[in-house]
Amino acid sequence: MKLVHYGRTAKMGLFSTTPFKNENQAFIFSPAPEFVIFMIKLQLMKPEENIALAPFTSFGVESTARYYSTFRDEAELEELLFWGARYPLLILGGGSNLLLTRDVDGLVLKNEIRGITELHEDNDYVYIRAGAGENWHQFVLYCLSRNWAGLENLSLIPGNAGASPMQNIGAYGVELEELFWDLEAWHIREQKKVTFTKSDCGFGYRDSVFKGKFKGQFVILNVTYRLRKKPRYTTSYGAIEKELEKMGVKELSIKAISDAVISIRSSKLPDPRVIGNAGSFFKNPSVSAEKHALLQKQFPDLVAYPNVDGTFKLAAGWMIEQSGPAPGISWKGYRKGDAGCHERQALVLVNYGRALGSEIFQLSEDILQSVHQKFGVELEREVNII
Numbered sequence: 001m002k003l004v005h006y007g008r009t010a011k012m013g014l015f016s017t018t019p020f021k022n023e024n025q026a027f028i029f030s031p032a033p034e035f036v037i038f039m040i041k042l043q044l045m046k047p048e049e050n051i052a053l054a055p056f057t058s059f060g061v062e063s064t065a066r067y068y069s070t071f072r073d074e075a076e077l078e079e080l081l082f083w084g085a086r087y088p089l090l091i092l093g094g095g096s097n098l099l100l101t102r103d104v105d106g107l108v109l110k111n112e113i114r115g116i117t118e119l120h121e122d123n124d125y126v127y128i129r130a131g132a133g134e135n136w137h138q139f140v141l142y143c144l145s146r147n148w149a150g151l152e153n154l155s156l157i158p159g160n161a162g163a164s165p166m167q168n169i170g171a172y173g174v175e176l177e178e179l180f181w182d183l184e185a186w187h188i189r190e191q192k193k194v195t196f197t198k199s200d201c202g203f204g205y206r207d208s209v210f211k212g213k214f215k216g217q218f219v220i221l222n223v224t225y226r227l228r229k230k231p232r233y234t235t236s237y238g239a240i241e242k243e244l245e246k247m248g249v250k251e252l253s254i255k256a257i258s259d260a261v262i263s264i265r266s267s268k269l270p271d272p273r274v275i276g277n278a279g280s281f282f283k284n285p286s287v288s289a290e291k292h293a294l295l296q297k298q299f300p301d302l303v304a305y306p307n308v309d310g311t312f313k314l315a316a317g318w319m320i321e322q323s324g325p326a327p328g329i330s331w332k333g334y335r336k337g338d339a340g341c342h343e344r345q346a347l348v349l350v351n352y353g354r355a356l357g358s359e360i361f362q363l364s365e366d367i368l369q370s371v372h373q374k375f376g377v378e379l380e381r382e383v384n385i386i
């Protein structure tokens, strides 16, 4: 068949295509070379099927992904999204804030975009970009080793950099938003990269637009943090000062604060490698000053902290401890099958072995109801439920 090149190569979607006409003057479009390469790559990269997800989440509950793959850069992500466009999608980071209550009948993609880059600096700050798949604690240690200050109070939080703005992670008086500069994310539907500045992210307490109005719409590719050249220490929160004293620290440094935080966290929080958990299961709820006064009258030991806007943040852990499945029984240390509440931290729900995600979820429902019954306060889950 004789083909005559006809017209210019046109860009169509991801690819270009070259029009030809055959002897009958009918149009034939030849696939562009990049399309052929793309199709071969798609065949080679086809995600694995029926993959057990328990090893990929800190709860360690059983769940199977119909399709699973990792991606190491934007191009791999784009190709995988193209491949799996008709399937429901779940992006995995370190899996430390996820409860899988069922199998995932779709595509699970684990973000493994790595790399730490010093973008630029000014008199006071350095701007550091981390790939979304960088392990959070390793990233914190990297920054500490270069004397870039700000992240020390956030030491030893499990998970990856990519989820840090999504969750607006926080600990010991510091929240991520204070150190966040911007991030790049892949818009799944529009197939393009978008930059989010701080004001675009709608940060709140363990919250951002990525958990709210943009839920499931973006894949975070990298995050840029603005870290201080001269440290500003935050030691008044929790037991940091006591720990520094115990450690015999004479001169304060970001490394000393990080060590203190690591020591406190290691003694207080259950290690997910030993007992499956996702840290605090619920957020600390805020109530109006009037509601706080009423509760305090009724429960003189109520643990609460004033917010700057005049409302009060209630300690969810304390309320859970004071409630229980039956009169005289506390949730703290409670266990039903292999699902339970940790014996030292009522706020932390745990998988003692072979608990199902649905059993842990049901326990969280029972806790929500009993706290509501006793205090008239609605708890909200911090953990992402699938």
Ligand SMILES: Cc1cc2nc3c(=O)[nH]c(=O)nc-3n(C[C@H](O)[C@H](O)[C@H](O)COP(=O)(O)OP(=O)(O)OC[C@H]3O[C@@H](n4cnc5c(N)ncnc54)[C@H](O)[C@@H]3O)c2cc1C
Pocket: 058, 090, 091, 092, 093, 094, 095, 096, 097, 098, 111, 132, 157, 158, 159, 160, 161, 162, 163, 164, 166, 167, 168, 169, 170, 171, 206, 218, 219, 220, 221, 269, 270, 271, 272, 277, 278, 279, 280, 384
């Ligand atoms: C023992 C323990 C202690 C903890 N202590 C704290 C604490 O002190 N403070 C605190 O804030 N948190 C704490 N956490 C919770 C958890 O560590 C953080 O929320 C962390 O940021 C989760 O990161 P991850 O990579 O594991 O996210 P995942 O669990 O993998 O994902 C969480 C959510 O983000 C989505 N997601 C992940 N990566 C991306 C991406 N690149 N793009 C788009 N969506 C994405 C997922 O789909 C999911 O919905 C603790 C958890 C544990 C187990």
